Amino acid sequence: MARTIREDNQITGTLQNVIFSANDSYFKILSVTVNETDLEDWDEEEIIVTGTFASVKPGSTYAFYGQLVTHPKYGQQFQAARYENQMPADEKGLVAFFAYGDFPGVGKKTAEKIVDHLGQDAIDLILADSSVLTGIVKPKVAADLAEKLQENLGLEKLFLLGHQIGLSADVAGRLFDHYGEEAQEVLQKTPYRLVYEFDSLPFKKVDAIAKQAGFSDDHPDRIQAGVYAGILNACYSAGHTYLTVDQALSAAQSTLQSNSSSMQTAIDQALGALVSQERLVYEDGNYSPTDLKGAEALVSSKVNSLLKAKSAVQTTPDLVDTTFVVPENLDLDEVQRAAVEAALTNQVFVLTGGPGTGKTTVTKTLVATWEALVRHQAQSQGRDKEWVKQNRVRLASPTGRAAKRMTEITGYEATTIHRLLGITDGDDAEFDADNPISGGLLIIDEASMLDISLAESLFAALPKDMHIVLVGDADQLPSVGPGNVLYDLIQSQVVPHVALERIYRQGKGSSISALAQSINAGILPKDFQENQSDRSTFLTTADQVPRAVSQVLQAAVKKGFTANQVQVLAPMYKTPAGVLALNQIAQDLFNPVKPGQKTLQQGETVFRLGDKVLQLENDSERDIYNGDMGQVIAIHYKKEPGVAADSLVVDFDGQEVWYTSKTLNQLTLAYATTIHKAQGNEFKLVILVLTGQFKIMLNQNLVYTAITRAKESLVMVGDYSAYDYAATHPVPVRQTFLQELLVGQQDERKAQGPRASQAGSQDGSHDGRVAKNQRQTVDRDERVAKHQGQTIDRDERPVNHQPQKDLAKQETSQQAQATGSDFADFNHSDQRSLTSSSQQDPVVQMPAAADQVVGESGLTVATLTQAMADPMVGMADLKPADFMPESR
Numbered sequence: 001m002a003r004t005i006r007e008d009n010q011i012t013g014t015l016q017n018v019i020f021s022a023n024d025s026y027f028k029i030l031s032v033t034v035n036e037t038d039l040e041d042w043d044e045e046e047i048i049v050t051g052t053f054a055s056v057k058p059g060s061t062y063a064f065y066g067q068l069v070t071h072p073k074y075g076q077q078f079q080a081a082r083y084e085n086q087m088p089a090d091e092k093g094l095v096a097f098f099a100y101g102d103f104p105g106v107g108k109k110t111a112e113k114i115v116d117h118l119g120q121d122a123i124d125l126i127l128a129d130s131s132v133l134t135g136i137v138k139p140k141v142a143a144d145l146a147e148k149l150q151e152n153l154g155l156e157k158l159f160l161l162g163h164q165i166g167l168s169a170d171v172a173g174r175l176f177d178h179y180g181e182e183a184q185e186v187l188q189k190t191p192y193r194l195v196y197e198f199d200s201l202p203f204k205k206v207d208a209i210a211k212q213a214g215f216s217d218d219h220p221d222r223i224q225a226g227v228y229a230g231i232l233n234a235c236y237s238a239g240h241t242y243l244t245v246d247q248a249l250s251a252a253q254s255t256l257q258s259n260s261s262s263m264q265t266a267i268d269q270a271l272g273a274l275v276s277q278e279r280l281v282y283e284d285g286n287y288s289p290t291d292l293k294g295a296e297a298l299v300s301s302k303v304n305s306l307l308k309a310k311s312a313v314q315t316t317p318d319l320v321d322t323t324f325v326v327p328e329n330l331d332l333d334e335v336q337r338a339a340v341e342a343a344l345t346n347q348v349f350v351l352t353g354g355p356g357t358g359k360t361t362v363t364k365t366l367v368a369t370w371e372a373l374v375r376h377q378a379q380s381q382g383r384d385k386e387w388v389k390q391n392r393v394r395l396a397s398p399t400g401r402a403a404k405r406m407t408e409i410t411g412y413e414a415t416t417i418h419r420l421l422g423i424t425d426g427d428d429a430e431f432d433a434d435n436p437i438s439g440g441l442l443i444i445d446e447a448s449m450l451d452i453s454l455a456e457s458l459f460a461a462l463p464k465d466m467h468i469v470l471v472g473d474a475d476q477l478p479s480v481g482p483g484n485v486l487y488d489l490i491q492s493q494v495v496p497h498v499a500l501e502r503i504y505r506q507g508k509g510s511s512i513s514a515l516a517q518s519i520n521a522g523i524l525p526k527d528f529q530e531n532q533s534d535r536s537t538f539l540t541t542a543d544q545v546p547r548a549v550s551q552v553l554q555a556a557v558k559k560g561f562t563a564n565q566v567q568v569l570a571p572m573y574k575t576p577a578g579v580l581a582l583n584q585i586a587q588d589l590f591n592p593v594k595p596g597q598k599t600l601q602q603g604e605t606v607f608r609l610g611d612k613v614l615q616l617e618n619d620s621e622r623d624i625y626n627g628d629m630g631q632v633i634a635i636h637y638k639k640e641p642g643v644a645a646d647s648l649v650v651d652f653d654g655q656e657v658w659y660t661s662k663t664l665n666q667l668t669l670a671y672a673t674t675i676h677k678a679q680g681n682e683f684k685l686v687i688l689v690l691t692g693q694f695k696i697m698l699n700q701n702l703v704y705t706a707i708t709r710a711k712e713s714l715v716m717v718g719d720y721s722a723y724d725y726a727a728t729h730p731v732p733v734r735q736t737f738l739q740e741l742l743v744g745q746q747d748e749r750k751a752q753g754p755r756a757s758q759a760g761s762q763d764g765s766h767d768g769r770v771a772k773n774q775r776q777t778v779d780r781d782e783r784v785a786k787h788q789g790q791t792i793d794r795d796e797r798p799v800n801h802q803p804q805k806d807l808a809k810q811e812t813s814q815q816a817q818a819t820g821s822d823f824a825d826f827n828h829s830d831q832r833s834l835t836s837s838s839q840q841d842p843v844v845q846m847p848a849a850a851d852q853v854v855g856e857s858g859l860t861v862a863t864l865t866q867a868m869a870d871p872m873v874g875m876a877d878l879k880p881a882d883f884m885p886e887s888r
């Protein structure tokens, strides 16, 4: 949230020069000669003015309104909240204004000519009628000049209006970029358009603007926009692609903050209007945002058409069998082999499995066998190099880290899906239905992270005969964005699927896999508290977590673990057991303050040279993505020679990225992260913190995802009750259509006749082992569904009142920091009710083994006895070896 700049003082002055101009906003730093000011004690001729400005020009005179601030490094400067263009005071200033370089074709000579002809009113005259320039400059120069003048004036007017209605200059600038000259009219006459068209403003803000413009609470535009924002917001916060009528009504009422009967009628009308405007789709008693419904429809139809397709590379079972290549001479088991066969003989295939079950092994086999198939056929059919290239393997993943791992493992280049599709911020993807990507086989790793919008872009861009294999762990958290792509593909049974269940990993990490499997089945195993060679449990109260984590980290540092090898995970940002607090602890341990160490502060975070950091947003232009981790390798100060602005350089696995004050908010410390942010990453040692305070976030998939991030060692800190609650509560159900659509289209395909259904009948059923696996998955999901029916308290689903899909995406990180949740999907009252209910009411019954664990805190008897005297005594007395895995 931007800080409000007070308007304590005024300066009128002539702009000397623009010292700095950001290229991603209208922020500028100006050097100004003071003509007049009400600042007491200011007797210098020049002052530095910072703020958001349109195309200001040296030589022009401006009035700046704002406050004097003292910058820690650059001393006193004037922070302008707004400014007014006084227009050049004299003819000399006017010449400088025209000659500044903003107007194409106008240099000093032409500028003098214009001023000679039109005099001191030149600007007003040109704005009123650009034909006054006829005969003075060429027609093209005249047209450009008039247009530029209009534009700049429009932006300045918008800054002024924005100031009056409480919009930051930054948002005003973005509004101008979006609507141009029309922006002012939109704000005053049709503000609710912004809800549908402009991602940067939440409904509440738009509502406030509209109120100032005279719109009443019952204005149809307001109700329609509120209904739409409420539904979109509810979908994005819960991951749904549709809402039932009741859910839609309640989302709308809560956004519009009214449930009167007249409002009820108005909401009904608004729903009808939104459907006829095709912003919402109504079907069988449910409302879907049109984009989400469209995305599901596209994915399902593309999957079905791919299933019917035949690729250029022949992959009959016989050919696959004879070409089979298993790297490293591994002996694949029956299910793994069946997975490779099914993946190659079907155009679309899903492979799932928990950690250590052989997903990577199957992927490597797939790549090697595909390559061999392509090579053999190129030779036998006399194909050229181009054909081989056209049918090459492509590898991608939703996260940069997972892509990098794929590259390391397979030796093939893997990229993020964003990069594969050429998606850059704000622009359409480079590759789409009209310009598909190339390649014969595409393998997507970490497919559980695919939301329906990214899946839509991906499937749209696939060539019509490409093989696609989605690999993932179906028990991990669903995607942050709406949709349940992997789950729906599996559940539909339209797409062949093999679930690997046998765990092969031996030694380090093997008891972690077993724990993960047990949690998956809804059981916290009996040996949960018993230290294993690769995992240990350290039960504490929430208050004791910081001390406990600090001790575990100290032990890890002593054992030689580096910051990159250790990851602290917690579900939320806030609370003393949350990510923010734990990061401070870890930063002081891994990267303590050293004399002369360079630092750079952003908000409350002080980045130190050497810190482990996390990228919070997708920045496809710089090829860094939400969840990428790196290290601060340089900090530069503006006062240093040749440095334009304070900056920080991060090394993301060999890729150096610069951050300045404008982009530093994309970065945070990464010693501790939320579990959501850690998806797609793996670490040697994971320290997981769960307490009852996080109850709203706790579920099986969350804890499963967290513990499976540990490659070798896991230390679990916190309440027993929190772990038990999480293990016995599956992730809330997502309402999506994809499964139904896939089945419906398959039925249609079958009804079209034997040729069409023949392809469908291959779907896994050619191999009994595949079919068996399909059944197993279904059985498991039935168990889960049954379990869900018993345990899910739907009211626990967090509610968010934040509109706009892209806003939701963009604000996730900011809100998450503010509210404490990575999903940004619950409001403060939800959080309050969580805290109070979990305090009054223990989350679960404690286990019968009372000799081991006592009371709600979950402390063991030994530590509890000591902790009662002094809560920290018991912990301080524990030796690191008491809770460190014996892995190193």
Ligand SMILES: Nc1ncnc2c1ncn2[C@@H]1O[C@H](COP(=O)(O)OP(=O)(O)OP(=O)(O)O)[C@@H](O)[C@H]1O
Binding pocket: 330, 331, 332, 333, 336, 353, 354, 355, 356, 357, 358, 359, 360, 361, 362, 504, 505, 506
């Ligand atoms: N059929 C097999 N026989 C013997 N060893 C196997 C077999 N399949 C896999 N392995 C071994 O088991 C270990 C785990 O396999 P792999 O890395 O493929 O699993 P994974 O599912 O990708 O695990 P993760 O998701 O944790 O990375 C590896 O060391 C692999 O070599």
